[in-house]
Amino acid sequence: MKKFAVVAAMATAFLGSTAYATDLEVTHWWTSGGEAAAVAELAKAFDASGDHWIDGAIAGGGGTARPIMISRITGGDPMGATQFNHGQQALELVEAGLMLDLTDVAEENNWKEVVFPPSLLDACTVDGRIYCAPVNIHSPEWLWLSNKAYEDAGIPVPTNWNEFVETAPQLEAAGKIPLALGNQPWQSNLAFGAISIAVAGLDVWKQVNVEKNMDVAAGPEYAAVFQAVADARALAAKSTVQDWNQATNLVITDEAGGQIMGDWAQGEFQVAGEVAGEDYTCLPGLGLNAYLSTGGDAFYFPKLDDPEQEAAQKRLAALLVSPEVQVDFNLKKGSLPIRGDVDLSAANDCMKKGLELLASGNILPSGDMVWSPDVTKQNEDLMVEFWKSDMSPEDAHAQWVANLKSGL
Amino acid sequence: MAGFQPGRLFRNINAKIAAIPMVFTALVVFVGGTLWTVVYSFTDSKLLPRLNFVGFEQYERLWSTSRWLVSIQNLMLYGVFSLVFTITIGFLLAVLMDQKIRFEDAFRTVMLYPFALSFIVTGLVWQWVLNPQFGIEHIARSLGMDWFSFDPLNNPQTVLFGLLIAGLWQGTGFVMCLMLAGLRGIDEEIWKAARVDGIPRWKVYVFIIIPMMRAVFITTLVIVASGIIRLYDLVVAQTSGGPGNASQVPAMYVYDYMFQAQNLAQGFAASSMMLLSVLIVLIPWAYLEFGGKKRV
Numbered sequence: 001m002k003k004f005a006v007v008a009a010m011a012t013a014f015l016g017s018t019a020y021a022t023d024l025e026v027t028h029w030w031t032s033g034g035e036a037a038a039v040a041e042l043a044k045a046f047d048a049s050g051d052h053w054i055d056g057a058i059a060g061g062g063g064t065a066r067p068i069m070i071s072r073i074t075g076g077d078p079m080g081a082t083q084f085n086h087g088q089q090a091l092e093l094v095e096a097g098l099m100l101d102l103t104d105v106a107e108e109n110n111w112k113e114v115v116f117p118p119s120l121l122d123a124c125t126v127d128g129r130i131y132c133a134p135v136n137i138h139s140p141e142w143l144w145l146s147n148k149a150y151e152d153a154g155i156p157v158p159t160n161w162n163e164f165v166e167t168a169p170q171l172e173a174a175g176k177i178p179l180a181l182g183n184q185p186w187q188s189n190l191a192f193g194a195i196s197i198a199v200a201g202l203d204v205w206k207q208v209n210v211e212k213n214m215d216v217a218a219g220p221e222y223a224a225v226f227q228a229v230a231d232a233r234a235l236a237a238k239s240t241v242q243d244w245n246q247a248t249n250l251v252i253t254d255e256a257g258g259q260i261m262g263d264w265a266q267g268e269f270q271v272a273g274e275v276a277g278e279d280y281t282c283l284p285g286l287g288l289n290a291y292l293s294t295g296g297d298a299f300y301f302p303k304l305d306d307p308e309q310e311a312a313q314k315r316l317a318a319l320l321v322s323p324e325v326q327v328d329f330n331l332k333k334g335s336l337p338i339r340g341d342v343d344l345s346a347a348n349d350c351m352k353k354g355l356e357l358l359a360s361g362n363i364l365p366s367g368d369m370v371w372s373p374d375v376t377k378q379n380e381d382l383m384v385e386f387w388k389s390d391m392s393p394e395d396a397h398a399q400w401v402a403n404l405k406s407g408l
Numbered sequence: 409m410a411g412f413q414p415g416r417l418f419r420n421i422n423a424k425i426a427a428i429p430m431v432f433t434a435l436v437v438f439v440g441g442t443l444w445t446v447v448y449s450f451t452d453s454k455l456l457p458r459l460n461f462v463g464f465e466q467y468e469r470l471w472s473t474s475r476w477l478v479s480i481q482n483l484m485l486y487g488v489f490s491l492v493f494t495i496t497i498g499f500l501l502a503v504l505m506d507q508k509i510r511f512e513d514a515f516r517t518v519m520l521y522p523f524a525l526s527f528i529v530t531g532l533v534w535q536w537v538l539n540p541q542f543g544i545e546h547i548a549r550s551l552g553m554d555w556f557s558f559d560p561l562n563n564p565q566t567v568l569f570g571l572l573i574a575g576l577w578q579g580t581g582f583v584m585c586l587m588l589a590g591l592r593g594i595d596e597e598i599w600k601a602a603r604v605d606g607i608p609r610w611k612v613y614v615f616i617i618i619p620m621m622r623a624v625f626i627t628t629l630v631i632v633a634s635g636i637i638r639l640y641d642l643v644v645a646q647t648s649g650g651p652g653n654a655s656q657v658p659a660m661y662v663y664d665y666m667f668q669a670q671n672l673a674q675g676f677a678a679s680s681m682m683l684l685s686v687l688i689v690l691i692p693w694a695y696l697e698f699g700g701k702k703r704v
Contacts, residue, residue: 063667063668066667066668067667067668070455070667070670074456089670091455092454092455092456092670093455093456096456183648183650183651184648184650185649240562240651242648242650372454372670373668373669373670373671374454374665374669374670374671374674376669377664377665377668377669377671378473378669381473381475381653382474384650384652384653385474385475385652385653386652387652388564388650388651388652388653388654389564389651389652389653389654399474406469
């Protein structure tokens with residue numbers, strides 16, 4: 001493959017045609033309908049610029065795709081570019097010197113000025129050098145509500161998490177599941193994260209997750225969070241689905257009152273033909289503390305021997321952050337763009353709420369940025385047990401603090 | 409002993425040369441890979457392996473993790489039930505099959521069919537069969553039995569039995585075939601002698617046939633037991649370890665921590681513990697099987 005690319009590059013140079021036309025294989029795990037359409041925008045833009053995008057989609061989600069990507073990079077068969085969630089997922093690959101340094105591209109295109117919030121670029125930075133190109137922002141702290149389910153129960157749609165919990169018994173009496181929650185561990189952890197920001201507030205969250213103050217983690221604020229989750233798990237007891245989109249489907253079909261899920265759930269509502277504000281309601285930050293954490297996706301570029309390909313990698317990196325590609329890509333994907341200077345007037349109500357929060361600066365770093373995958377996985381294991389069993393809040397709290405300490 | 413015998417080394421030289429690649433593979437891949445894994449389980453390797461030794465730290469963490477403890481408990485419960493039931497049911501089926509019945513080939517084929525399916529397919533099929541909205545409960549209720557409720561997979565207390573049903577469905581046919589082969593290997597003369605002595609059939613099975621089939625039972629035991637220890641795909645397909653952590657198994661812990669948590673050493677420590685449990689099964693077997701022959 002590599003040899004072929006070299007030969008092809010030499011042939012084109014020899015024939016004196018376009019200055020560059022290089023194949024780059026790009027791996028990612030965007031395989032659902034909306035995601036695939038968004039990737040197609042990236043491929044189209046890259047092909048139009050004269051190079052060639054070879055799509056390397058890996059089905060099965062990040063948990064399946066990342067081991068494959070990592071073993072290809074460490075096993076000496078690197079691809080041209082690969083998706084990761086920005087943060088600590090690729091940190092060790094960068095430290096081992098396997099990733100291309102993009103600092104010159106970033107300086108040339110002024111990423112430091114345009115990338116907003118700046119924490120996105122910080123998550124790509126190791127020892128002052130930039131190693132990834134962020135492409136979108138996803139935030140998990142959203143509560144999605146079915147307007148019809150509340151209409152059936154004869155009560156108004158809640159405007160925040162507290163009202164949601166208070167009205168849950170009435171919803172249950174009307175034969176609905178109050179809270180839809182899939183069985184996968186990461187969903188339990190996501191719901192815990194959203195509830196903790198809503199209940200404990202921003203300052204406490206930052207002290208624990210950014211400043212890593214373990215005394216606060218073990219303190220009464222987080223004890224209250226665990227109590228709130230213990231109350232919430234009773235609301236989700238009848239929700240027995242597995243995947244997140246099946247849980248979202250319970251809300252779409254009005255069988256469930258609401259679901260705590262990231263803004264990617266919006267794509268499911270759109271595909272089902274529902275309209276934000278009419279058929280469903282979205283509450284960022286669960287309607288209590290409207291803060292969004294700024295996780296998302298970024299592209300990393302493994303080091304290749306061939307200077308032709310390295311040049312193509314840098315062209316792709318610059319292209320991904322460019323305003324036109326940002327707009328086309330994020331409108332299709334339903335995610336927020338990584339720069340504040342682009343026009344997204346075509347966005348729907350929920351996306352606009354997200355954009356406003358972003359513009360007003362109510363943002364947090366994501367879990368992938370502040371904790372290692374090891375700590376995240378331990379917490380997922382803990383949270384799925386806590387949500388789906390009768391584990392006491394005190395035990396879960398103590399175990400959670402121990403998990404965080406293992407990552408210090 | 410006549411000291412060094414050059415002739416012995418070169419006897420069957422072709423066979424020995426032919427065996428070299430396999431010997432080499434076994435030593436490098438199996439033994440070498442195993443040793444490498446055990447050595448790195450004493451380090452603090454994360455995404456990439458590195459030799460920074462931390463003693464038994466990974467093992468201490470492993471044995472204080474509730475998910476691992478639940479996994480071990482599940483595996484032991486599943487293992488005991490699965491061993492007892494597959495071997496008992498498999499043997500009983502083989503005995504029934506051995507009564508010179510009609511259509512034996514057809515029955516044998518039907519019984520063995522589930523074994524031809526992968527665990528992934530088995531798991532998915534039984535996930536649907538046991539699902540209250542599509543499966544048994546739905547059928548019973550649509551027949552008018554409204555009181556009927558059967559939902560083992562969504563209850564942490566019963567989820568293991570849901571897995572067990574699927575595991576037994578898949579595995580007993582194979583055990584039956586092994587047992588049937590054993591039964592067919594018993595000399596007809598023994599049956600004739602027993603009939604002359606007027607011994608009841610069940611007594612012949614329990615006191616004569618089963619002891620004579622010792623080798624078949626031990627082989628079956630090892631095959632079934634090693635299958636239990638590496639139980640993974642059935643759980644992934646049927647429950648993904650849920651609800652909560654109620655149906656987690658050790659092999660899932662190894663995969664999740666090596667690849668999703670990017671904590672190689674923790675995964676190595678867990679897989680070394682699995683290796684230890686395989687050895688606990690294998691060593692007595694090897695002793696019985698190969699050590700026993702010398703007595704004859």
